[in-house]
Amino acid sequence: MSRNVRVAGSLHEEGENVGLHRFALFTACSTAFLIFVGGLVTSNRAGLSVPDWPTSYGWNMFTFPYSKWVGGIFYEHGHRLVASFVGFLTVILASWTWLKDTRRWIRVLSLVALISVITQGILGGLTVKYLLPTPISMTHALLAQTFFCMTIAMAYFTSPSWKRGLPNIQDTHVGISLPKLSLLTTGAVYLQLLLGAWMRHTESGLAIPDFPLAFGRLIPEFTNYHVTIHFAHRMGAILVAGMIAWTFVRMYVWHQHDNLLFRPALILVILVFAQLALGAFTIWTEKSPVITSVHVATGALILGTSFLLTLRAYSMVAREAKWQ
Amino acid sequence: MRKGLVTISLLSLLGFAACGGNKDPFDIPAGGAGGGGGPVANLTATVKGKIAFEGTAPTPKKLSTSSDPNCKNPNLVSEEVVVSDGGLENVIVYVSGGDLAGKSFPAATELKTLDQQGCHYIPHALTLQVGQPLKILNSDETAHNVHAWAMVNMPFNESQSSKGVETIKKFDKEEVMFPVRCDVHNWMNAFVGVFNHPLHTVSGKGGAFEMKLPAGTYEVTAIHETLGKQTGTVTVADNGSADLNFTFKPK
Numbered sequence: 123m124s125r126n127v128r129v130a131g132s133l134h135e136e137g138e139n140v141g142l143h144r145f146a147l148f149t150a151c152s153t154a155f156l157i158f159v160g161g162l163v164t165s166n167r168a169g170l171s172v173p174d175w176p177t178s179y180g181w182n183m184f185t186f187p188y189s190k191w192v193g194g195i196f197y198e199h200g201h202r203l204v205a206s207f208v209g210f211l212t213v214i215l216a217s218w219t220w221l222k223d224t225r226r227w228i229r230v231l232s233l234v235a236l237i238s239v240i241t242q243g244i245l246g247g248l249t250v251k252y253l254l255p256t257p258i259s260m261t262h263a264l265l266a267q268t269f270f271c272m273t274i275a276m277a278y279f280t281s282p283s284w285k286r287g288l289p290n291i292q293d294t295h296v297g298i299s300l301p302k303l304s305l306l307t308t309g310a311v312y313l314q315l316l317l318g319a320w321m322r323h324t325e326s327g328l329a330i331p332d333f334p335l336a337f338g339r340l341i342p343e344f345t346n347y348h349v350t351i352h353f354a355h356r357m358g359a360i361l362v363a364g365m366i367a368w369t370f371v372r373m374y375v376w377h378q379h380d381n382l383l384f385r386p387a388l389i390l391v392i393l394v395f396a397q398l399a400l401g402a403f404t405i406w407t408e409k410s411p412v413i414t415s416v417h418v419a420t421g422a423l424i425l426g427t428s429f430l431l432t433l434r435a436y437s438m439v440a441r442e443a444k445w446q
Numbered sequence: 447m448r449k450g451l452v453t454i455s456l457l458s459l460l461g462f463a464a465c466g467g468n469k470d471p472f473d474i475p476a477g478g479a480g481g482g483g484g485p486v487a488n489l490t491a492t493v494k495g496k497i498a499f500e501g502t503a504p505t506p507k508k509l510s511t512s513s514d515p516n517c518k519n520p521n522l523v524s525e526e527v528v529v530s531d532g533g534l535e536n537v538i539v540y541v542s543g544g545d546l547a548g549k550s551f552p553a554a555t556e557l558k559t560l561d562q563q564g565c566h567y568i569p570h571a572l573t574l575q576v577g578q579p580l581k582i583l584n585s586d587e588t589a590h591n592v593h594a595w596a597m598v599n600m601p602f603n604e605s606q607s608s609k610g611v612e613t614i615k616k617f618d619k620e621e622v623m624f625p626v627r628c629d630v631h632n633w634m635n636a637f638v639g640v641f642n643h644p645l646h647t648v649s650g651k652g653g654a655f656e657m658k659l660p661a662g663t664y665e666v667t668a669i670h671e672t673l674g675k676q677t678g679t680v681t682v683a684d685n686g687s688a689d690l691n692f693t694f695k696p697k
Contacts, residue, residue, distance in 0.1 A: 171629035173591045173603040180607070190607075192514035192588055193630040253593075253601055 142218050143280040149211045150273035154422055156204050157266050161418030163201045164322055165411035168194030169259075175250040178202070205243060212239040215276060228279050235272040242269060256323050263319035267312065270422055271429045278433050288382065293439045295376050300383075301439050303372060304432040307365040307390075311425045314358035317351065318421060326351045327414070333405040359401060362424070366390045369431070382438070386431040393424045487549040489644070489658035491682040495690040497537045497653035497668055503529035504696065509633045511565055516588035517631065519564035524633070526672055527696070528570070533653020534694050536571040537670045538623055538639040540646035542677065545662030551643050554578035557614075560626065560636060562590045562606070567626070567636035571671070573646040574638065576620060583612040589630055596624045599640065603629075622669060637671050661686070668692045 163169050171194030172178045178186040178199050183206065191199055212235055219232035245262040252258060278284055293300045321327055329348035336342035336353060344350045366387075373380075373387035400417040407413055506523035528535040554575035561568045563585040574580055582592050584606035592613070593603040598621040604613060617640040628634035639646060645664075649655040657666075661684040669675035673694045682688040 167632045168629055170593055170603050171591055173593075173605045179589060179605050190589060192516060194513075194632055195589065195630050196513070198629075253603055 139222050139280060140282060142222055143277060143282065145218065146215055146273065146277035146280050149215050150277050152208050152211055153270045153273050154419065156208050157270060157422045158415055158419035159201045159204050160266060161415035162411060163197045165409065165414040166194055166197045168197040169249060169254055171195050171198045175247040205246065209239045209243060212236050231272065232276060235269065235276060238265060238269045238272060242266060259323040260319045264316060267315050267422055267425055270426055274426050274430055275433065278430060288434065288438050291377065291380055291438045295372065299439065300372065301432065301435040303369055304428065304435040307369050308428040308432045310362050310365045311428050314362045315421050315425060317355040317358045321351050321355045324348060324351060327409050328405065333402050359398060363394050363398065366394045382434050383431065386427050390424060390427050393420060393427060396420055397424060486552055487660040489660060490684050491659055491661045492656060492687040493659060493666065493680050493682055493690050494656040494687065497534040497649045497655065498532060498691060498693040499529045499534040499653065500693050500695045514565065514588055514631060516586065517565035519566060522564065522566055525570045531652035534670065535649055535651065535653060537649040537668050538571055538573055538646065539649060539655045539657060539666060539668045540573065540639060540641055541643065541659060541664045542667040544664030546643065549660060554644055557581055559583060561585055565631045565634060567634055571637045571648045573648055574617060574640050575644050576618060576640055576642055577616055580615045581612055582615060584609060590628045591630055593627045593629055594624060595627065596621060666690055670694060673697060
């Protein structure tokens with residue numbers, strides 16, 4: 123039983139630029155990798171292992187000898203290089219978009235992405251110069267996730283399928299609309315990433331040392347703010363898991379045959395299970411750097427997937443309304 | 447439940463502002479470094495004792511230095527809790543109150559050294575008087591960064607990229623105590639206590655300590671990086687000696 127209405131035909135007159143789309147996709151994938159590398163820096167407590175910026179131990183960043191990439195320097199300097207690479211990709215992406223895409227709003231989006239990546243680089247420098255102040259480190263972490271969403275949006279809006287026109291669906295379910303539900307889920311994930319960044323940058327990751335209980339209880343005593351932030355992150359995990367479960371059930375019941383919606387919802391469920399396990403192992407292994415970093419990167423993937431689902435939901439349902 | 451939520455909200459907001467202000471609450475009424483109006487006190491008395499460790503000493507945790515082949519220190523172990531002959535090492539012992547009013551002390555000029563050797567700080571804990579010079583030296587064939595996590599004094603993070611590089615630091619405020627860490631080698635840490643007066647020391651082998659001070663009655667505090675702090679009182683006469691012992695338990 124399909125409740126979907128598919129509309130053929132293009133709603134956009136722009137020519138397809140597969141090269142630009144693939145490049146945007148590559149930028150998004152590189153950004154996901156950069157977030158993982160950034161997680162490695164924090165997890166290995168290496169954020170200040172290179173005390174100068176933008177130089178590295180007095181060297182130009184790009185000529186710093188590999189033989190000196192020891193200990194924490196490997197992670198911090200590696201992060202700077204991967205970040206520079208992503209910055210370089212973003213410059214190309216913005217330039218390409220301005221040259222080849224006539225849509226004004228996507229040009230503006232590419233420019234905002236470029237400004238964001240430059241800001242992100244400056245924030246990274248400030249974290250070094252000012253010895254990791256929590257507000258700047260948190261902003262750096264959240265802007266990374268926001269920028270990741272921008273690259274996903276760039277890849278999405280330059281995709282041939284979007285330009286050709288996505289199939290329209292009928293959102294006949296009573297209650298909250300599908301786009302709103304997806305948006306709320308994305309918002310919950312973003313909030314959870316904020317809590318995660320806060321926890322990480324205030325050294326609260328092991329403030330509650332046991333899991334699934336908290337100091338042997340369901341609700342711990344809030345003896346200091348580290349415990350509070352940590353516990354809030356655990357509660358956030360339940361909220362996110364609940365929102366993703368709700369989204370998935372909605373998709374499974376009403377849109378099982380709409381692959382553009384159902385697949386990301388299914389991926390979200392798989393990712394959230396993996397993420398919960400990674401969160402548990404982060405505690406059980408006392409913040410093993412690799413596990414903690416994969417946890418950070420998986421968080422970004424959940425946000426990215428949920429964001430893509432939201433974009434699709436808004437595109438497909440909104441067009442149905444317009445079409446009607 | 448409601449109270450819990452309110453607590454979470456308020457503490458969450460406060461968390462933003464919580465990256466500073468970890469100042470030790472005690473305030474010593476001494477003259478401070480270099481004098482504070484009274485006559486210069488003579489350190490003619492001695493307080494000595496032992497920091498005992500109760501219970502089974504923890505097995506030193508082996509540290510892997512494999513992330514930097516230049517460290518060449520395969521036998522490195524954690525110095526978080528070092529117990530020898532039943533005594534706890536690396537405990538900072540200092541006068542935290544008592545007959546200090548009206549006394550002043552000369553500025554300390556003796557150069558103390560914090561050496562980075564084998565990707566390891568020597569000593570692990572040290573004390574300074576306000577204004578006393580501290581030489582931080584890199585004796586390794588690798589790069590270190592010296593990152594002082596001071597809260598009261600000005601924190602700093604400086605690179606020492608090669609063997610023989612040294613820097614001299616002075617701290618202008620009393621602070622008990624702050625870690626110095628190397629972020630290149632994340633196992634490296636040392637602890638520094640800075641005092642307004644010269645009445646401080648660090649426990650050594652067997653947890654033994656000895657401290658020179660003027661005659662009088664004093665509150666003495668012993669603080670350890672992970673095991674907390676304890677306070678005792680001692681009275682000592684001119685040219686006299688008094689014993690003061692502390693006992694720390696594993697956490």
